[in-house]
Amino acid sequence: MFKKDLKIAVIGGGSSYTPELIEGFIKRYNELPVKDLYLVDIEEGKEKLEIVGGLAKRMVGKAGVGINIHLTLDRREAIKDADFVVTQFRVGGIDARIRDEKIPLKYDVIGQETTGPGGFAKAQRTIPVILDVCKDIEELAPNAWLINFTNPSGVITETVLKHTNVKAIGLCNVPIGMVYGVAEMLEVDPKRVYIDFAGLNHLVWGTHIYLDGEDITEKLIDSFAGGKSLSMKNVPQLPWDPDFIKSLGMYPCPYHRYYYLTDQMLEKQKEEAATVGTRGEVVKKLEQELFELYKDPNLNIKPPQLEKRGGAYYSDAACSLICSIYNDKKDIHVVNVRNNGTIADLPDDVVIETNAIIDRNGAHPINIGHVPAKIRGLMQAVKAYEELTIEAGVKGDYYTALQALTIHPLVPSAMIAKKILDDIIEQNRDYLPQYK
Amino acid sequence: MFKKDLKIAVIGGGSSYTPELIEGFIKRYNELPVKDLYLVDIEEGKEKLEIVGGLAKRMVGKAGVGINIHLTLDRREAIKDADFVVTQFRVGGIDARIRDEKIPLKYDVIGQETTGPGGFAKAQRTIPVILDVCKDIEELAPNAWLINFTNPSGVITETVLKHTNVKAIGLCNVPIGMVYGVAEMLEVDPKRVYIDFAGLNHLVWGTHIYLDGEDITEKLIDSFAGGKSLSMKNVPQLPWDPDFIKSLGMYPCPYHRYYYLTDQMLEKQKEEAATVGTRGEVVKKLEQELFELYKDPNLNIKPPQLEKRGGAYYSDAACSLICSIYNDKKDIHVVNVRNNGTIADLPDDVVIETNAIIDRNGAHPINIGHVPAKIRGLMQAVKAYEELTIEAGVKGDYYTALQALTIHPLVPSAMIAKKILDDIIEQNRDYLPQYK
Amino acid sequence: MFKKDLKIAVIGGGSSYTPELIEGFIKRYNELPVKDLYLVDIEEGKEKLEIVGGLAKRMVGKAGVGINIHLTLDRREAIKDADFVVTQFRVGGIDARIRDEKIPLKYDVIGQETTGPGGFAKAQRTIPVILDVCKDIEELAPNAWLINFTNPSGVITETVLKHTNVKAIGLCNVPIGMVYGVAEMLEVDPKRVYIDFAGLNHLVWGTHIYLDGEDITEKLIDSFAGGKSLSMKNVPQLPWDPDFIKSLGMYPCPYHRYYYLTDQMLEKQKEEAATVGTRGEVVKKLEQELFELYKDPNLNIKPPQLEKRGGAYYSDAACSLICSIYNDKKDIHVVNVRNNGTIADLPDDVVIETNAIIDRNGAHPINIGHVPAKIRGLMQAVKAYEELTIEAGVKGDYYTALQALTIHPLVPSAMIAKKILDDIIEQNRDYLPQYK
Amino acid sequence: MFKKDLKIAVIGGGSSYTPELIEGFIKRYNELPVKDLYLVDIEEGKEKLEIVGGLAKRMVGKAGVGINIHLTLDRREAIKDADFVVTQFRVGGIDARIRDEKIPLKYDVIGQETTGPGGFAKAQRTIPVILDVCKDIEELAPNAWLINFTNPSGVITETVLKHTNVKAIGLCNVPIGMVYGVAEMLEVDPKRVYIDFAGLNHLVWGTHIYLDGEDITEKLIDSFAGGKSLSMKNVPQLPWDPDFIKSLGMYPCPYHRYYYLTDQMLEKQKEEAATVGTRGEVVKKLEQELFELYKDPNLNIKPPQLEKRGGAYYSDAACSLICSIYNDKKDIHVVNVRNNGTIADLPDDVVIETNAIIDRNGAHPINIGHVPAKIRGLMQAVKAYEELTIEAGVKGDYYTALQALTIHPLVPSAMIAKKILDDIIEQNRDYLPQYK
Ligand SMILES: [Mn+2]
Ligand SMILES: [Mn+2]
């Protein structure tokens, strides 16, 4: 990989997040010589692609780096001979997400983009598309690395690793957000903070936290109770109960609130849905505003308003990962990879979220072993749900889908699982070719 | 074990179930020569002990077998040199059970004797007592087998195996009830039915069902939907949804309803609590009626009314297990034993419910290996809860208890877990010496 | 399996062992209604087939049972719709075995039919044939049970389970021989003796020995030192050292001598080879004598001389296994089955030798868990050799074969492994189509 | 660990290797501020300690760094409040090593310092002493890191981790030697070479080799056959057979020759013993020469002759490890650590040799998962031997010792194991207090 002129394809290039990515590549241009950056989207996203593509070109121009931005609806052209393929597409767009949020709420169940039935629906829509993308990669760029950001990121990465030959690493900005959260709490440089992560995407625990190598987990516990610092824009910031946090003895991720504070989160969701709208509805407006901003021909940097969108550190996570692979850095990133015994309590072939050494040959997880019972059961329960979700999504099997939803910890019964499933299939019929 | 004159101690001998056990020993007297049967109880249970003890003596007298019934409040006298110790005591009696049922219901959570927070409370009360009983066994009858029926049976057996040197096997009448249920459905002799069981106590799945050795699981699936045959008196018989049962492809135990049909079961419980009373309240009346019957000096058989109580097949399960141990039978029973790798998805040192070969050296589980994802996650989640429940019960650690309840699949949040926990500790203060 | 008229195919029907089998079926005719027994052999074995087939017919005639003996060279006719297929063939016959014994001896390595390079050679010859037989079974009798006696029995059974869809159970008379050995030592009925077996075929340890259910392992240890009772005709009976046996604390199988007493066994083999001939040469003469006996038109029972041949209890092991399957007995046999986690220290997909419950659905191993370090390492080393032997035999891969032989504990170096391998390939070229 | 003034204790400070270590600390003084370096030895080693201590002082003086060299026979004084304790002592000295080499050779068994019965003897002598050292550390410097170089390094480290509370990491210069060997072969800077290591100390395989992140294992295979580069001074450099190396497909460590080329290595050893003497005898002379050199009051650098001694890269391995711990570097070293599931084919509680991230909290192995069958069996067999060796060494149990030696792959039989064991106990009676 001494080649100088990297080609990168971004599937879902018309996303409002793209300026994050562009900024990341610009910052790293010296060590990561991207020559051709293809932003790909589908017909329906053409307008957005052109807007965000325009901004990308202006950003690159202003920075004076030699990155050529290509805008295209031809995915195969973009993938051909790419060195990296970044996936950040959303099948069905923001409207599908809003439906994902609203269906479960009808049944008093958490309605969320990635967690619970909403994430299940998103997975079912996404699986056929990601498998198609992977077919293209297998044919046109068999040595490319797939960096997957498309949610539910762990589930989609596991689908790719189980059902294709594509080399894939899944990413999420939650772990890096947690590191920054601790740094903010302590008012120190994030580089001085290190966290042992263990779990699944959007269900990851910081099992130990270190400042300059000293284990400060216990000292920090009380600070988590306030929860002030855990600034995920996508998850309402209900405070953690001090006794609960002490008994957990770890740093839960923001999404854990859906599991540990289910009733309060549900109340919050229902209240928001009735007033400002679901998170999807809020984001829809934010995105429209962002695209208005992006259109401004004088804008040639990432606008600060993008941070409200929820993608903080996205560029750090993605570009820095690509950079470590390209430069064989052997530094540590938090990624979604094949378990392969890293967490002894989960099957070998599932995907986990964990600290890993990154080099030219991919992600090499740091061994974890057995995890404590207090986090083990929930992690295993959600993983079983994810495995069934993938199987259902690949086969389009109604019964497997019904089991997947029934055993999800946030779904209270088989009856409600069935009603939600039927609603999901009904409302997503254009996106679920496998359920025919 | 060629000795002829067996001594058996029954801890909680004043239970209304005792006539079941007496009947079982009488029936097997030829192959199981019980000479001394000690019924032990505590001061508070003296009256019941005398009533049920009187009946036991009349039953033995009528049967003309040489079993000497001893009634005592001196546990150590009963345990000394015993060959088998049967535990069927209930710490706090039926009133504590009723409280266990009512506390969770206050928070819209399933209130049940063994499943959920009710079972947690029962475990906390029982753990100090079973550890005391085991100290006596270690000292006075180190070679005795402990046959544990005290609920939650799996949790209590795991406590004994993890924290004492007593040889223990846990029992429950659910599996044998499921075999009889299938036999009834098919109108065949139960001996022709065989079921592969896998799971935990009160969370056991019949993964395959055989008639005369032929796998009839698939054929039977529809019949389960009606659910007619699964006659657990303790669990309301809500019907299973046909799609759900088809997608499960297995035979759920009656207690699975609390997990798979949570909302309907909760409605049912609330309705019953408001009308006929909780199951505990119903049982309290049934027990009073039973003890009235038992007093009748002309009664010298197990009265048929006992069946309503919910202990069907209890004598079959317990006496037949003791008989197989004593006679080195190497036949198959469904028992609660140390996992030791039998189910590859659970730790070695936990207790599972499984088919096992029984002989003089105890229970030798038939290997299971990995179980399907659709039952794996729930089983692992409940087991993690059980491990924490045992740890909390042994140490009296509030934080561990809080985690145990929080991660229980039927408890919707840490906040509710905390409220329930505080209520449990408050209402059971006389029985929880470890929480001081 | 309520059909009354069983069809059984014996591949390698012309074997001198066949009268054992016939005797076993005759004895069990009441509970095992064999109607058609096909003895199949290849062209080269036609004469023997006719001799032994004649005896079989006379035995059946004398016994007055309704078993029809069919002699055929048409394997497919024999397999078609069979209920059981018994494999006891030897590719290359006794002469190939003699070569297997002599090649390693040239290099001062144990030369044995099943253990070490001799067993490797036998496996390489046998694997292509057993895969062919299984193709026939898959096509012509997909529900048949394959009962494999062909050596190396564990390796051949693992080949079938890994590479075909045939339901197979591997058998060996060593474990039953060990039970009878203990019974003889104690002068008791073998039915009173029970042994926990754990290990691999021809590398199985009796980890605990019971008399009437009482663990007598420790008491017996000294008796093993003499080794008098372990009457395997195929293995020279060098005595065990008392200190070694005490330190092992278990009952080694006769074949363990090749590993634990390697130098003495090698001396013994070299001495025998130079005088009476290798075991194969001795057996060749025995077989010729047996076939002379078999020709006697007045002989209509199994001749007692057959016992010297080394197949003691063969009929017990095979016919009693078939009988337990047919009658859904759920009794315990020692068999070669897929590990599936039974021994926690070996992969799931390998074959082990273990106690198992036998019923209409096959063999269900009794769980073992982890084994002690003192037997673990050797068992794992030999299993790794076996896995490579199978892979080499299926693919015909020289390099894999070289690794298989190199890591065999009895082969002292890669150089000698290579020489032996080259000799084996050279001397077996007609039987190794896969090495082209 | 922001303290500036590090205290380091070197147990066995009078070793001829010590100048390596001094050089390492001098080179790293800027990032590793060692203030007090205690060289400890026992009464018998006083003279050597003074010689080497004198050289150490001159080296430090010449370098002008602020390291105070302390020479002492008081181990407790040295350990008290130490930050790091480095163990490089040899119980019984070089004469005991020579006996370790000669005893097995009497029985035609490999006689080697760390591999086979020689390593077993060394372990038995060392275990009581290392446990004593650890008692001192537990009492006087509970936060100290023990960096163990004392051989057999893996076995001694496992002893410490299983039987004490000391934080320990085991080291060996073989892996770094293999990296340098490849670099030499390719004529590149060693920093460009990276190897995935998996196995046990002195039984470690380079499973993949990378140059600048590109996997070059296959390309390199032929080069290993010549074996030119694998410059372990302690191991005769017999060439590898090209077919063997191709079939292995990995990079064996120099000590693998004892297993893969046993007969040739034995011949070589016997020939050397009869001519130049065993390696121990050669080393004894080299050491005497070295100590003569060390005495030279004008010598104030590490003399180049030390390299012949076999300790190449020793200083790199040890000082760089200490430096990474102190500076929380999170770089990768090859170390001996608790397995904890890193290699899925070995128990959790054993020590393996593997790549690990090093930081202030110790060594965090990079996950390996299952290893291929071709290396698995040998690794498991040797590990089982090691586990028994440790158990025997801690308990002083003759029977466990006999099993340990019997199952060692290089010991041909239980009889020879017993003779060697009796010889070892007889000839080491002053050093084996546990075998009383
Ligand atoms: Mn995410
Ligand atoms: Mn029960």
Ligand SMILES: [Mn+2]
């Ligand atoms: Mn055999």
Ligand SMILES: [Mn+2]
């Ligand atoms: Mn070393």
